[in-house]
Amino acid sequence: MAYRIPKTSAQWAVVGQNGLQDLQLQEVTIPPLGDHDCLIKVEAVSLNFRDIAIIRNQYPLPVNIPHIPTSDGAGTVVAVGARVKSFKVGDKVSATITPIHLAGRIDFEKVSSTLGGGGTDGWLRQYATYEEQGLVPIPRNLSAIQASALPGAGISAWNTLYGSENTSSAVTRIKPGDIVLTQGTGGVSLFVIQLAVVAGATVIATTSTSSGKKVELLKSLGVKHVINYNEDKNWGETAKRLTPNGVGVDHVVDVGGANTLDQSLKAVRFEGTVSVVGFLADDGNSGSGPGLMSTLARAITVRGVLGGSKLQLEELNRAVERLDLKPVIDEKVFEFSEAREAYQYLMEGRHVGKVVIKVE
Ligand SMILES: NC(=O)c1ccc[n+]([C@@H]2O[C@H](COP(=O)([O-])OP(=O)(O)OC[C@H]3O[C@@H](n4cnc5c(N)ncnc54)[C@H](OP(=O)(O)O)[C@@H]3O)[C@@H](O)[C@H]2O)c1
Structure with a gap:
């Protein structure tokens, strides 16, 4: 199928870090394709907490200004450079969030290549050019909207439960019968829940309420116990008591950061693992969290x-694809022109599941 390639593309750009007024719509010329480039008609972009942390100047890693935001998207290849071998026009693709981290150990250079604020422009545009090496075909069971949710939240969830070639599988790899503790109903935690349940683990999840949509969603995904962390400040100890003989959970996926790590460490069993993924509960005065010596007494592994x-x-x-897993997408999908509204919706925590922007 031949696609009509326009000369220009609309894009949202982050031109500063003072809030949503620094997210600006622009019209730019599409540059000529390099030999290894694919031109992608973007169809869907999913937002992450990182995107709002960047625009509010609360992101802990270095950020390039200006840049095209968002690390997660999906679309169709509409043109390819002369030497592209892995993709052809018409393929549905997504991209790894760190385009030069193909495998192996992560390092500063690879982290610095991250899409949407690191060294590489992100997806929030009508047409995106990426080198073929960073692209992957999307799972065939997913729409572009669903597939756009996988690269950031999905991959970090996968990494917490399965590790990489460089992490000891004895520490990270989930096993049937394990007990996993998750926090909240954000994108990462929901993926962890889905992946843990299909791996045969029991999941205990915290959330901000005791009833309603969030609790129903958690139960429908297979969560066994739900704890309201607003009512139960000792939710980590509660989770521990819920495990057989009260020995503690095997794996905690901590997305809260310095303010939740103390309870995460209380929840975990001897030689259990706490994966440190995010900083959602950080109020700017959180310090660095509990001291590392607390890991010694129970031989706990804490892994970033x-x-x-x-x-x-x-x-x-x-x-x-093989397990036919479907990412949880919020019921409200935004139009491309509504990018600021989508950011605002995420900032206000009105979402359940991934916030996605459809691009036409
Ligand atoms: N390291 C990595 O590779 C990586 C990758 C992706 C994301 N992250 C980080 O991981 C964190 C989560 O990202 P996300 O995209 O999943 O975020 P998200 O979708 O914005 O998650 C928001 C949800 O988290 C829950 N939450 C908010 N404050 C909480 C708190 N104090 N304690 C427990 N739960 C809380 C709330 O759910 P309830 O109302 O149900 O509690 C809220 O709806 C962020 O800090 C993000 O930057 C890191």
């Missing part, structure tokens, strides 16, 4: 997780 490689994204996509 930073995205994942292309190889890990391919592994995730294979699992999603």
Whole structure:
């Protein structure tokens, strides 16, 4: 199928970090394709907490200004450079969030290539050019809207439960019968829940309420116990008591950061693992969290997780396709012109599941 390639593309750009007024709509010329480039008609972009942290100047890693935001998207290849071998016009693709992290150990250079604020422009535009090496086919069971949810939240969830080639599988790899504790109903936690349940684990999840949509969603995904962390400030100890003989959970996926790590460490069993993924509960005065010496008495492994490689994204996509997993998408999908409204919706925490912007 031949596609009509326009000369220009609309894009949202982050021109500063003072809030949503610094997210600006622009019209730019589409540059000529390099030999290894694919031109992608973007169809869907999903937002992450990182995107709002960047625009509010609350992101802890270095950010390039200006840039095209968002690390997660999906679309159709509409043109390819002369030497592109892996993709052809018409293929549905997504991209790894760190385009030069193909496999193996992550390092500063790879982290610095991250889409949407690192060294590479993101997806929030009508047409995006990416080198073929960072692209992956989307799972065949997913629409572009669903597939756009996988590269950031999905890959970090996969990395927490399965690790990479460089992490000891004895520490990270989930096993049937494990007990996993998750926090909240954000994108990462929901993927962790879905992946843990299909792996045969029991999931205990915290959330901000005791009833309603969020609790129903958690139960429908297979969560066994739900704890309201607003009512139960000792939710980590509660989770521990819910495990057989009160020994503690095998794996905590901590997305809260310095303010939740203390309870995460209380929840975990001897030689259990706490994956440190995010900083949602950080109020700016949180310090660095509990002291590391608290890990000694129970031989706990605390592991930081930073995205994942292309190889890990391919592994995730294979699992999603073969197990027919469907990412949880919020009921409200935004139009491209409503990007600021989508950011605002995420900032106000009105979402359940991934916030997606449809691009036409
Ligand atoms: N390291 C990595 O590679 C990586 C990758 C992706 C994301 N992250 C980070 O991981 C964190 C989660 O990202 P996300 O995209 O899943 O976020 P998200 O979708 O915006 O998650 C928001 C949800 O988290 C829950 N939440 C909010 N504050 C909380 C708190 N104090 N304690 C527990 N739960 C809380 C709320 O759900 P309830 O109302 O149900 O509690 C809220 O709806 C962020 O800090 C993000 O930057 C890191």
